[in-house]
Amino acid sequence: MINWLMEQSILISLVSAFILVFHKPLLKQLGAHHMYSLWLAIPLMLLGSVVLRFVPNLLAESKIATFEHYRVLTSLAVKDSETFIPTPLVAALWLSGICVMAALLLLQRRYLDKLLRKSKPYTQNQSGELKNNGLMLADTLPILQSPEITSPMLTGVIKPMIIVPADFHKLTVKQQQAVLEHEQYHHERGDIITNLLAYSLLAMFWFNPLCWLAYKRFRDDQELACDAQITSSMNTDDKIAYSHALLAYSQHAQMGMLHTHYGNKNILKERIMQMKKYHGKSTVAIIAMTLGLSFASLMLNQQVQAGDHQSSSKESSTSSSKESSKESAKSHKQNVHPLTRVEPKYPKAAVEAKQNGYVKLKFDISKKGMVSNVKVIKSSPKGVFDKSAVKALKQWVYKESKKGAKGAKVQLDFVIDEPAANVERIKVTANK
Template sequence: MINWLIQQSILISLVCAFILLFHKPLLKQLGAHHMYSLWLAIPLMLLGSLILQFVPNLLAESKLDTFEHYRVLASLAVKNSESLIPIPLVAALWLSGMTVMAALLLLQRRYLNKLLSKSKPYAHTQNCDLKNHTPILADTLPILQSPEITSPMLTGVIKPMIIVPADFHKLTAKQQQAVLDHEQFHHERGDIITNLLAYGLLAIFWFNPLCWLAYRRFRDDQELACDAQITSSMNTDEKIAYSHALLAYSQHAQMGMLHTHYGNKNILKERIIQMKKQHGKSTIAIIAMTLGLGLASLMLNQQVLAGDHQSSSKESAKESSEKSTKAIKSQAHSIHPLTRVEPKYPKEAAEANQNGYVQLKFDISKSGMVSNVKVIKSSPKGVFDKSAVKALKQWVYKKSKKGAKGSKVQLDFVIDEPAANVERIKVTAN
């Protein structure tokens, strides 16, 4: 689990860094709607990782060899991990962070419940639609008023509602309607649920500072996309009125996991500028972008996980680009490992620049557990045996009706991979 988190955190960091670094030109070229959709790359990438984890047959596997080969690389990180932070401690720290994130979510839920209990229906819009001066439609969200907030917000997953501040009535009718339309569009687009999912991902990768920066930028892009939707049909005077509403409620940034934050002084200038640079919203373009991101995410994860399922000598030429355990060939049956614990490269062997391999024989139970692990052959003898056996005992295979007896695996311990431009030919003796 920890290895998977680190692996995905690296991939997420690459995507977040790209979007954050090139946000300004991307926003200029794509527009607010498509820029907001670009954040789909992160959940789609994680989904691709899960697909490859649970459907490993997507990667072609050779079924000609008796031995399953895995490559274990020695690096400073692997070598020093034995003496730095134990895996159980890392897991405990990660769970502690998750607990804190969950506690913050519960605290905000408690705050919103308290806020709602003290809020009252907004009398100025109970019986009249601000735009047409007609009765409010039944599907309009309930509008409450509270003196404890300084900016309008949308909240509620099961019972969504809009809460406005005490001075909301001071805005003109057009400004009020524009603000309410803004929050209504948040609801129609399902932004509260989207924000919860985004916060869930942030809670999982709370240790990654780029994820925090990306989460804030994602929420800001959400507001820009909403502004683009509401102002797309406005004339110049109406946009000016909408800008005045932004000025009135952009004194405090109310970033919340369970509500939207209409007032955000940090991106006030950006929001006003974007209203002057309207881009169209193409549903086909968004669908195409989503499919493209999904395919790219699947391919990226496949490249990273290719080390888990190499199929031939042609694919093995790409092994040098992988930083984790490399799977070269697969067993001659359909029972494949779902969880593999990478053996620790013995410190003494790494310091001595020593390579080697261990061939192991073992049984797989119906539940996928490994047992009866025995060393068939190793070189140098006894150097890597203990590390290989300890790791293999923790592997978990796919559940099956009969299990497997006498499965075989070879773990190759290699200090450094050759350069990518060096041709490699694997020679075996039968």
């Protein structure tokens, strides 16, 4: 689990860093709606990781042929050193962070419950409609008023409602209508549930600073997308009035996990500048972007799950490479796929001695994909890496099959430095 979290954290960091670094040009080219949709890349990437764990042969490259070169690098696998934190302690720290995040969520739930109990119906909207010179906002959510908040917000998963501050009546009717439409659109788009899912992912990867930056930027893009929706049909005067409403509520608004935050002084200028631009919202474009992100996520996760394995073109000129090609082709036909591979530990003594080496292993695979009868065929240096390799291989899990496999063979290369051309590579065969 910890290894999976680390792998996904690296991938999330790459995607988040890309969006954060290129946010300004992407927003300019894509517009607020499509920029907000771009954040789908992260949950789709995590979903792709889960899919590939249960459906490893979804892509042709995920078959056993992709395991031709499996290297155990010291930078990834030195775990015997006393300087490393034990895995149970790492797991305990991670769970402690999740508990803190959950506690913060519960505290905000209590705050909102208390706020709702003290709130009263907004008296200027008795009929549930907002009218002025033919303008109407009908079928809106229940609107409450509270003196304890400084900015309008949408809250509630089961019973959603809009809460406005005590001075909301000071806005013009058009401004009130625009603000309420903004919060109503949050509801129609399901942003409260979306925010909960985003916070859940943040809680899972709380240790990654880029996740916190990405979460904040995601919430800001959410407000930009709502602004784009509401102001798309406004004339210049209405947009100016809407900007004044933003200015009035952008000084003290707080970001919450269970409510939206209409005001935001940190991106006030950005929100006002975006009103001068218009980018349409294309459903086809959003669907195409979602499908593209889904495919990219599957490919990216497939590369990570495959591990560190490379094929050596130099081997094609030697007699041993011809034999290994036949073995690999035979394995490919037999369709034996590892679902889970455990990284062997790089022995501390070998690290200190700067020793490279390899271990050739023979083993059986049951119908359920479990590994048994692991034996060392050959190793170099003899006895140095054998124990670590055997222990790791026993934990590998293969794809279930009707007959299993007998006499499967795998070679694990233990590498401190880049191996020379004559160092043997992994060769995997499965003989029934």
